[in-house]
Amino acid sequence: MFDAANIIFAAAGAAVFVAAVLPKLLRNMPLSMPMVFLGAGMGAFALIPSLPDPNPVEHSGFVMHLAEVCVIISLMGAGLALDRPVGLKRWSTTWRLLGIAMPLCIVGLTLLGMWFLGLGLGAALLVAASLAPTDPVLASEVQVGEPADEEEGVEKEDEVRFGLTSEAGLNDGLAFPFVYLAIAISVAGASPSAWFPEWFGVDVLWRLALGLLVGFLTGKLLAKLFFSARRDSLRLSNHSEGFVALAATFLAYGLTQLAEGYGFIAVFVCAVTIRAAERSHGYHRVLHSYVEQLERLLTVVILVLLGGAIARGLLAGIGPAEVLVALAFLLVVRPLAGLLGLLGGKTGPRERVALSFFGIRGIGSLYYLAFTLGEGHFADEAHWLWSFVGLVVALSIVIHGATTSPLMNRLDRLREKRALAVSGDEGLAPNTPV
Numbered sequence: 001m002f003d004a005a006n007i008i009f010a011a012a013g014a015a016v017f018v019a020a021v022l023p024k025l026l027r028n029m030p031l032s033m034p035m036v037f038l039g040a041g042m043g044a045f046a047l048i049p050s051l052p053d054p055n056p057v058e059h060s061g062f063v064m065h066l067a068e069v070c071v072i073i074s075l076m077g078a079g080l081a082l083d084r085p086v087g088l089k090r091w092s093t094t095w096r097l098l099g100i101a102m103p104l105c106i107v108g109l110t111l112l113g114m115w116f117l118g119l120g121l122g123a124a125l126l127v128a129a130s131l132a133p134t135d136p137v138l139a140s141e142v143q144v145g146e147p148a149d150e151e152e153g154v155e156k157e158d159e160v161r162f163g164l165t166s167e168a169g170l171n172d173g174l175a176f177p178f179v180y181l182a183i184a185i186s187v188a189g190a191s192p193s194a195w196f197p198e199w200f201g202v203d204v205l206w207r208l209a210l211g212l213l214v215g216f217l218t219g220k221l222l223a224k225l226f227f228s229a230r231r232d233s234l235r236l237s238n239h240s241e242g243f244v245a246l247a248a249t250f251l252a253y254g255l256t257q258l259a260e261g262y263g264f265i266a267v268f269v270c271a272v273t274i275r276a277a278e279r280s281h282g283y284h285r286v287l288h289s290y291v292e293q294l295e296r297l298l299t300v301v302i303l304v305l306l307g308g309a310i311a312r313g314l315l316a317g318i319g320p321a322e323v324l325v326a327l328a329f330l331l332v333v334r335p336l337a338g339l340l341g342l343l344g345g346k347t348g349p350r351e352r353v354a355l356s357f358f359g360i361r362g363i364g365s366l367y368y369l370a371f372t373l374g375e376g377h378f379a380d381e382a383h384w385l386w387s388f389v390g391l392v393v394a395l396s397i398v399i400h401g402a403t404t405s406p407l408m409n410r411l412d413r414l415r416e417k418r419a420l421a422v423s424g425d426e427g428l429a430p431n432t433p434v
Helices: 004-025 033-047 060-081 092-116 121-131 138-142 159-174 176-188 196-227 244-258 263-277 283-311 320-342 349-357 363-375 379-423 426-431
Strands: none
Touching: 033 283, 033 379, 060 159, 060 244, 060 263, 060 283, 060 363, 092 121, 092 159, 092 320, 092 349, 121 176, 121 363, 121 379, 138 159, 138 379, 159 176, 159 196, 159 263, 159 349, 176 196, 176 363, 196 244, 196 263, 244 263, 244 283, 263 283, 283 363, 283 379, 320 349, 320 379, 349 379, 363 379
């Protein structure tokens, strides 16, 4: 019988299978897995009227929690994948993207929203804060691969992939103070005297500090359990149990959220701390492989639902002004902010362009918007906000998805040629600036 439930089961099975093989098939094509599933969702919901309406305005709570789980699992994977130890100089590209590029993106999009879209300060800041972070989920195709083992060494990442991975790992949490600022302005008004003391003391200092502290302590505790517990039955690295990565993710996130901290930051810090405890241990690959597969599955679900929402009219209220602002943000504001932030850094000119251009928007933006609509006073603008954020995410999926493989492959070839020309040693290729 062709009812909606049976169609969903069949489609889910096909989607999971396709998600398993698609990344390898599309490796050298101007096409990405997110593009395919976004289009599949649009097609399925347009052609099958019996499928339920995935309107995010009506199902904001479900969207928030689904996106929340997907993001924190992705953050755990990103932290486990990074081979490079944390340091001011070693992570200088990251600090530049976080400390300069992201605030510039927020300021730029806030001004565009106020000047060209007629938004109030609170709504414009909400849009900017939601869209500012590079997404750890959809940016996976320009991130580092699986963790290196002891034979491969721990300094493999090229600067582009490392920079985008580490940026995506931290900027989701660092965007939260601006999200809370948008909420405060919507509730108390634009006058700083009404919200600044509490916002700065609680939403900036307290929540950031707790995220860092709880993430670090949780990572330390779990690393000891994984690698150096006295009892063999507790030393999980000896048993290759990958699903405990999910336990680590939820534990770090849940404890931090209970303490009113930023759980996104805690999850990434926890993952990086676990990785640092036994940097070359093969167990990191087991953990990373598990969360990567789970992340891919959740990503498929969210992208199909987003495509379905677009097919059912999510972008109905979008006009030329919204399209121009969305394109300006993706193609002008983020690239310029990235280039300014990376000036004087250790990246080569082509790497700076790639790092600046691949500021991919995605699942984290959907979470932030759903969260803020439940906390702030934006009820009258809810549908428009979902429409605009959905537009930017969809455009990012298409624009960045079509350019990721060609541009990254081109960079890899240039890096290899330069390394060979300089030293004749292919082993230097990943870290050679271009």
